[in-house]
Amino acid sequence: MSASPSSPDIDREAMHARYRAERDKRLRPDGNDQYVEVTGVFEHYVDDPYVEVTEREPVRDEVTVAFIGGGFAGLVNGARLKEAGIDVRIVEKGGDVGGTWYWNRYPGAQCDTAAFVYLPLLEETGHMPTEKYTHAPEILDHSRRIANHYGLYDDALLSTTVTELEWDESVHRWIIRTNRGDEFRAQFVAMGTGPLHRPKLPGIPGITDFAGHSFHTSRWDYDYTGGDPNGALMEGLADKRVGIIGTGATAVQCIPHLARSAGELFVFQRTPSSIDIRNNHDIDAEWFDTLEPGWQEKWIENFTILQTGGFAEEDLVKDGWTDLSQRIRDRVLSYDEGFSPELMLRAYHDSDDEKMVEIRDRVDELIADPDVAEALKPWYRQLCKRPCFHDEYLQSYNNQNVHLIDTDGQGVRLIDETGLWVGDDHYDVDCIIYASGFEVGTEHARRNGFDPVGRDGLRLSDHWEDGMRSMHGLHVHGFPNLFVVGFSQAANLISNVPHNFTDNSKTVTAVIAHALDTGAQEVEVTADAEGAWITRLESGGRMFGGSPDCTPGYYNNEGQPIGPRALRNGVGFPEGPAAFFDYIDKWRNSGDFEGLEFR
Numbered sequence: 046m047s048a049s050p051s052s053p054d055i056d057r058e059a060m061h062a063r064y065r066a067e068r069d070k071r072l073r074p075d076g077n078d079q080y081v082e083v084t085g086v087f088e089h090y091v092d093d094p095y096v097e098v099t100e101r102e103p104v105r106d107e108v109t110v111a112f113i114g115g116g117f118a119g120l121v122n123g124a125r126l127k128e129a130g131i132d133v134r135i136v137e138k139g140g141d142v143g144g145t146w147y148w149n150r151y152p153g154a155q156c157d158t159a160a161f162v163y164l165p166l167l168e169e170t171g172h173m174p175t176e177k178y179t180h181a182p183e184i185l186d187h188s189r190r191i192a193n194h195y196g197l198y199d200d201a202l203l204s205t206t207v208t209e210l211e212w213d214e215s216v217h218r219w220i221i222r223t224n225r226g227d228e229f230r231a232q233f234v235a236m237g238t239g240p241l242h243r244p245k246l247p248g249i250p251g252i253t254d255f256a257g258h259s260f261h262t263s264r265w266d267y268d269y270t271g272g273d274p275n276g277a278l279m280e281g282l283a284d285k286r287v288g289i290i291g292t293g294a295t296a297v298q299c300i301p302h303l304a305r306s307a308g309e310l311f312v313f314q315r316t317p318s319s320i321d322i323r324n325n326h327d328i329d330a331e332w333f334d335t336l337e338p339g340w341q342e343k344w345i346e347n348f349t350i351l352q353t354g355g356f357a358e359e360d361l362v363k364d365g366w367t368d369l370s371q372r373i374r375d376r377v378l379s380y381d382e383g384f385s386p387e388l389m390l391r392a393y394h395d396s397d398d399e400k401m402v403e404i405r406d407r408v409d410e411l412i413a414d415p416d417v418a419e420a421l422k423p424w425y426r427q428l429c430k431r432p433c434f435h436d437e438y439l440q441s442y443n444n445q446n447v448h449l450i451d452t453d454g455q456g457v458r459l460i461d462e463t464g465l466w467v468g469d470d471h472y473d474v475d476c477i478i479y480a481s482g483f484e485v486g487t488e489h490a491r492r493n494g495f496d497p498v499g500r501d502g503l504r505l506s507d508h509w510e511d512g513m514r515s516m517h518g519l520h521v522h523g524f525p526n527l528f529v530v531g532f533s534q535a536a537n538l539i540s541n542v543p544h545n546f547t548d549n550s551k552t553v554t555a556v557i558a559h560a561l562d563t564g565a566q567e568v569e570v571t572a573d574a575e576g577a578w579i580t581r582l583e584s585g586g587r588m589f590g591g592s593p594d595c596t597p598g599y600y601n602n603e604g605q606p607i608g609p610r611a612l613r614n615g616v617g618f619p620e621g622p623a624a625f626f627d628y629i630d631k632w633r634n635s636g637d638f639e640g641l642e643f644r
Contacts, residue, residue, distance in 0.1 A: 057398055067424040068596045070454040071316060080245040080481065083261070086253050090244055090261045095147070096140025098204045103226035108134045108200065110557060111221055111231035113207050116144015118237025118530045118546040120188060121165045124195045125550040129558050134231070135197055136223065138206040142197070143188035144239060146181055150274040151265040151295065152302035154181035157323075157434055158541045159362045161341065162348045165543050168341050170194045173333045178325045178434075182274050202227065210234065211498040212525065217566040219526065232566075233557050236497075237530040237546065247290060247481050251460040259477040262295045269476070272306065279306035286473060287311070288465055290457060291480030292318055297433045299480070304441035311448045311472050313465065315456040316430070316596055319404050319423040321365040323434035345544055346623075352540050353621045354389070365434050366540045369427060372396035397426045411439045420451035429595030499524035512613025516578040516640050517629060519552060520570035525644075526560075528553050534582060536625040537617025548626055555633045556641065565643035574640030583612070585619035 083090040110126055112119045115137030126133045139147040146154075156163045160174035167174070170190050175183060192198050202223065209222040218230040244261045246252065260266040267273060271281035279302065287307040289296060292314045303310050344361050351357050351367040354374050360367050376392040405422040412418035421439065423430075441447055452467050459466040464473040497505040503523045508514060515521050518535030519528050530553065532538060532545035560568045607615075618625035632639065 055398065055402060060398065063424050064426070064596075065594055067316075067454065068594055071597050073597070081248045081252070083244050083246060087246060090246075090264055092264070093138075093140050093204065094264055094266075095150075096204060098140070101225065104202065104229050105227075107218070107230040107232075108132055109231070109561075110134070110233045110235065111136060111219065111229075112235045112237060113210075114144065114237035114239060114530075115139065115142040115192075115201070115203070116146070116237065116239055117165055117188070117543045118239060118549070119144070119235075120191045120195075120197065121543070121546045122235055122237065122530060122550040122553055123197045124166060124169070124191060125554040126557070127195045127197070129554050131554070131557060131561065132200070133197070135192075135201040136205055136207055136221070137201065137203050140204045141185075141189065142192045142201075142203075143185045146184040146188055148263045149295070150181060150185075151262045151299045152272055152274065152276050152279065153298035154274070154295075155179060155298065155325075156184060157294065157432075158366065159348070159364055162345045162362060162541055163543055165547050166191050166194075168338070173330065174328055176325055176327055178323060180275075207495050209498075210495055212500055212527075214500065217526075233526045233528070233560075235528040235530050235553055237549075239531070244479075245481055246479055247456065249290075249457050249460050254462055255460050255464075255477060256462040257464075257475050257477065259479065261479045261481070262291075262299060270306070272302070276302060279303070282307040282476075284308050285475040287476045287478065288313060288472060288474040289478040289480055290465075291482070292316070293480065293482060294318070294431050294433050295482070296480035297435050297438045299478075300447075301435075301437040301441045303478075304444050304447045307446065309446050309448065310444075311450055311465075311474060312442075313450045313452060313457050313467065314420070315452050315454055316598070317421045317423045318430065318433045319401070319425075319427050320407070320421075320439055321404060321432060321434045322407070323365075323436050325436070345541070345547070346626075348541060349538060349544060349626070350623050353538075353623055355623055365432060369396060369400055372400065397428075400427055401425075408439060411443075413443050417442050417449050420449055425596040430598045497524060497527065499527070512610040514575055514579055514613070516570040516575050517552070517632075519549065520575070520641065522570050522572045522575040525567040525569035528556075533615055533617070534578070534613075535618060535629070536622040537615070538622040544622075544626075548629065552629060552633050556638060559636075559638060560643055563643055567642075567644045569642050569644070570640055571642055578640070579613065582616045582619065583609075 109131055110133040112122055112133055112135050115135045119135045119137065120142060123133045123135055135142070141147055155178050157178065159177055160179040164174060164179065164184065164187055172187055172190060205227065206224045207221060208224055211220045213220050216230070218232055219234045220228065220230055222228050244263050258269055269281055270279040272279035283306065285307055286309045287303060288311040289300065289303065290313045292312060297318055297320065300312060347357050347361045348367065351360055352370050354370050356374065360371065373392045373396045376396050377388055380388055382388055401423070408418050408421050412421060421442065442449055450467055450472065457465050457467055464471055499505065500523050505521070505524065508521065508523055513534060515529060515534050518531060518533055521527060521529060530546060530549045532542060536545050536548065538545055556568060618628070
């Protein structure tokens with residue numbers, strides 16, 4: 046049992062000084078610009094390796110709703126619209142639905158939020174997850190199950206990328222053009238393109254000089270490695286020296302598989318991840334059958350309340366996400382001083398100190414080499430970076446063929462024809478795997494490849510020049526009949542992103558159904574309502590990403606100052622996710638749709 050943070054065994058001042066020192070050595074003036082686009086010689090990194098595109102005639106027609114994106118956002122919104130009797134067409138650049146889970150097929154990929162709250166529409170489709178944290182093939186299958194159950198394949202355009210989206214005032218319709226020559230109209234458009242679909246690469250000098258094989262984790266090259274998404278041994282790596290750049294959530298999941306397969310594995314680490322216990326297990330079918338109707342919504346609400354510091358009689362999910370939040374809540378109660386923002390911050394700091402001591406102690410318990418163990422310890426608050434949960438990752442470094450190349454926060458210095466340089470040391474490798482994540486902090490138009498043009502020729506990029514502007518994160522003034530489906534400027538629930546989408550779907554469906562029932566051609570948020578929402582958020586909004594002194598990462602704008610623009614792009618409802626879901630439920634069920642104009 047770890048010591049309490051109030052114990053003299055823990056020098057909290059020294060701990061926090063170490064946090065600041067580790068942050069400072071990783072700060073870079075280029076922020077998000079340290080990453081490079083997958084263009085030029087890397088352009089094939091965004092190609093679809095899973096489905097061969099077949100020729101078809103361009104589409105020239107009209108639909109009621111077009112949904113751009115076939116991930117969970119598109120699937121859940123499509124399902125709810127279909128339930129309401131509203132026709133919807135999904136337009137998806139991948140060869141199938143699934144979004145993140147279509148692209149990510151690397152070995153070991155699985156959800157890191159419990160499947161009972163992460164996978165949408167389980168009750169509606171009659172599916173029981175096989176594990177508490179299901180693996181990627183099952184998640185992709187569930188995505189297909191949703192599409193089949195609701196008939197979302199019937200009118201979908203797959204392997205199709207939107208290139209232009211333009212409002213035609215004369216007919217009150219959106220004109221959608223694609224890379225397949227399509228040009229069709231839609232009365233309503235919703236965009237659920239998400240932040241995790243366009244790979245990014247580290248801007249390491251010489252990255253184009255490497256003469257060996259390379260690929261990004263989101264386009265895993267099984268033709269080279271052997272194996273499959275189900276975790277079969279990658280025989281193709283048995284005689285290979287493999288280097289992987291990155292130790293974030295993706296790398297944590299695939300490194301154990303690489304450790305079992307590669308002749309030698311070199312893990313290039315800039316910042317270690319926080320690795321908590323996952324404790325995955327199979328689901329008992331007999332127990333599952335005892336769940337009463339409405340169980341999933343109950344579980345989702347319970348998770349959200351507990352994970353964000355609220356109160357519930359029991360913890361249904363019992364995982365690492367709810368653990369820290371319950372510690373904070375219980376510590377506030379132990380103070381016996383009532384509630385205040387200052388007490389909540391104090392409770393967070395105290396509980397986080399305790400949790401991170403446990404995380405670092407676990408590294409010592411599992412790693413045989415003390416030097417390797419020290420390098421794998423995260424010196425920052427847990428929510429500064431995406432928390433990771435795994436029961437095999439740390440143990441992989443006990444394998445003789447696995448070499449941790451800790452760069453002391455500096456990253457790889459140079460890549461040449463035969464390998465990588467860290468400081469003055471060179472590492473020859475046959476293959477480089479980039480576990481460098483996706484574009485998160487870049488511009489909306491750059492990530493998606495199109496820039497919506499609204500009323501009077503206004504581009505969304507111009508309207509958002511000083512940061513995102515919306516009401517409820519969904520409605521944008523000057524862009525009638527358009528819905529931006531996401532989590533910013535709304536619940537901003539990062540621990541269980543699909544919950545944002547399932548709630549979005551209720552609002553989108555309610556607004557569209559009201560417009561159709563009343564014969565309205567257009568629905569648009571007023572400028573005043575949009576402005577009032579931004580003012581409300583900025584007066585006390587929640588920006589995910591921990592404290593300002595966090596180690597750099599995509600949660601905190603890569604350590605760069607969180608100015609007004611960045612704040613707007615990432616701010617959430619001031620009172621938190623659970624309060625937002627309650628607020629928006631009352632808003633859409635009131636029938637008034639305050640802030641919107643139906644014309």
